[in-house]
Amino acid sequence: MGLNKATSGLDAAAFGELRAKVHDLLYKEMLPFEKESGLTHETRFERAQLEDWWKRSRELGIYGCNLPKEFGGLGLSIDQLCTLKEDATRSNAALYGCVLGENGGPMRIGYIITQATETQNQEFFFPAARGERAGCFALSEPEAGSDATRIQTTAVKDGDDYILNGHKRYITASRTADFAIVMCVTDPDAGTEGVTAFLVDAASPGYRIEGHYLPMSGQHIDNDIILENVRVPARNILGGLGNGFKLGMERININRLLQCPTMLGHAQFALEQAVDYANRRVQFNRSIANFQAIQHMLADMKTANFAAHSMIHAAAAKADRGENIRIEASMCKVFVAENAFQVADKAIQIHGATGITKNHPVEWVFRRLRMFRVLTGSSEIQRNTIGKGIQKDWQMANPEAVS
Numbered sequence: 492m493g494l495n496k497a498t499s500g501l502d503a504a505a506f507g508e509l510r511a512k513v514h515d516l517l518y519k520e521m522l523p524f525e526k527e528s529g530l531t532h533e534t535r536f537e538r539a540q541l542e543d544w545w546k547r548s549r550e551l552g553i554y555g556c557n558l559p560k561e562f563g564g565l566g567l568s569i570d571q572l573c574t575l576k577e578d579a580t581r582s583n584a585a586l587y588g589c590v591l592g593e594n595g596g597p598m599r600i601g602y603i604i605t606q607a608t609e610t611q612n613q614e615f616f617f618p619a620a621r622g623e624r625a626g627c628f629a630l631s632e633p634e635a636g637s638d639a640t641r642i643q644t645t646a647v648k649d650g651d652d653y654i655l656n657g658h659k660r661y662i663t664a665s666r667t668a669d670f671a672i673v674m675c676v677t678d679p680d681a682g683t684e685g686v687t688a689f690l691v692d693a694a695s696p697g698y699r700i701e702g703h704y705l706p707m708s709g710q711h712i713d714n715d716i717i718l719e720n721v722r723v724p725a726r727n728i729l730g731g732l733g734n735g736f737k738l739g740m741e742r743i744n745i746n747r748l749l750q751c752p753t754m755l756g757h758a759q760f761a762l763e764q765a766v767d768y769a770n771r772r773v774q775f776n777r778s779i780a781n782f783q784a785i786q787h788m789l790a791d792m793k794t795a796n797f798a799a800h801s802m803i804h805a806a807a808a809k810a811d812r813g814e815n816i817r818i819e820a821s822m823c824k825v826f827v828a829e830n831a832f833q834v835a836d837k838a839i840q841i842h843g844a845t846g847i848t849k850n851h852p853v854e855w856v857f858r859r860l861r862m863f864r865v866l867t868g869s870s871e872i873q874r875n876t877i878g879k880g881i882q883k884d885w886q887m888a889n890p891e892a893v894s
């Protein structure tokens with residue numbers, strides 16, 4: 492997938508076929524299986540259950556489709572990837588993340604595969620692209636959330652190895668991962684250039700998973716990683732010594748954008764549920780969809796989703812042209828996170844008491860969407876980025892006025 496590199500993606504016919512395969516997997520296999528087995532978003536899935544679906548998706552030629560062709564993927568454009576991500580989430584399947592590999596698979600690897608050595612690809616990323624291994628990305632720590640420069644996990648050289656010590660917090664997919672990309676301080680005096688990314692095997696002595704908290708979505712996917720004297724060979728340095736921060740920041744713009752179709756998928760599902768409910772629920776001798784107050788809420792929801800969809804695809808098209816989308820990614824992230832949440836809120840209002848009943852689908856979507864205003868850079872951090880961009884543009888246009 493393109494990162495400052497133009498990407499045209501699959502031709503329309505091939506993409507149509509891929510999209511149909513994703514649809515069939517979700518609606519003809521996954522959702523009926525979940526219904527039959529009583530699985531929900533709040534089920535504690537075991538690794539083997541996830542792996543079955545990763546492999547099924549791989550068998551169908553879906554899993555890994557986001558990766559560049561030279562790495563065994565289909566080289567989808569970012570625009571196409573956004574479409575598939577929205578489709579997957581909109582299904583409301585509890586295991587939707589297994590279709591494209593969001594919980595530990597190819598979606599979590601993304602562009603990083605282009606930065607890996609051949610040995611690293613053979614050991615970690617190619618098996619992950621095949622659904623045989625899974626990874627996670629570990630940056631956050633108890634003292635380093637929005638301010639990633641505060642990380643304290645250390646990697647100290649010892650012969651041909653490094654010894655890692657630290658605590659990574661809220662790491663998605665860590666419980667079911669075979670390896671983690673861990674951001675560590677290798678030179679405490681070099682600022683952001685003293686941060687290095689390591690590929691760490693989860694089976695290494697001293698590596699353990701902790702943290703039995705649940706996010707408000709009730710999904711059992713986030714845990715802490717504790718590293719106590721974990722020995723990692725120097726060949727597992729990803730992207731070069733001192734380049735960890737750069738690697739993380741390069742990944743972040745596309746990642747912010749790619750969170751947006753997920754949020755939009757949830758919001759589209761909430762809208763569909765609300766339209767259906769409004770037409771079926773009868774009060775005062777007519778369906779509540781006849782009341783203008785309800786119609787206006789539905790109108791606002793549809794408008795918000797259309798605006799989100801338009802923004803996402805405009806930003807994706809820009810990324811596919813190889814242009815920098817730092818500001819656009821932040822604008823999409825803050826707008827979609829806040830508006831998708833409002834859509835979920837209206838869906839609950841339209842459902843009345845049914846909507847505020849625990850585990851009703853719109854009640855779950857509401858809880859899940861609330862989280863995105865914090866995750867992958869909070870709304871405040873996105874506004875900071877946009878604000879800095881506005882200042883930079885003005886200063887460039889008015890160099891004489893800059894003191």
Ligand SMILES: Cc1cc2nc3c(=O)[nH]c(=O)nc-3n(C[C@H](O)[C@H](O)[C@H](O)COP(=O)(O)OP(=O)(O)OC[C@H]3O[C@@H](n4cnc5c(N)ncnc54)[C@H](O)[C@@H]3O)c2cc1C
Nearest residue numbers: 628629630631636637661662663706713867868869871872
């Ligand atoms: C479910 C879940 C999954 C996650 N997955 C991962 C993962 O896979 N990998 C990973 O590395 N991390 C992960 N995280 C961590 C996540 O990225 C952080 O929670 C996020 O960056 C915010 O950090 P924080 O929670 O420490 O909040 P803080 O940084 O402490 O922020 C608290 C408040 O202060 C505001 N604030 C902070 N700085 C500023 C500023 N400069 N200007 C204005 N306002 C500011 C914030 O917007 C927020 O409102 C995950 C978190 C959760 C809850």
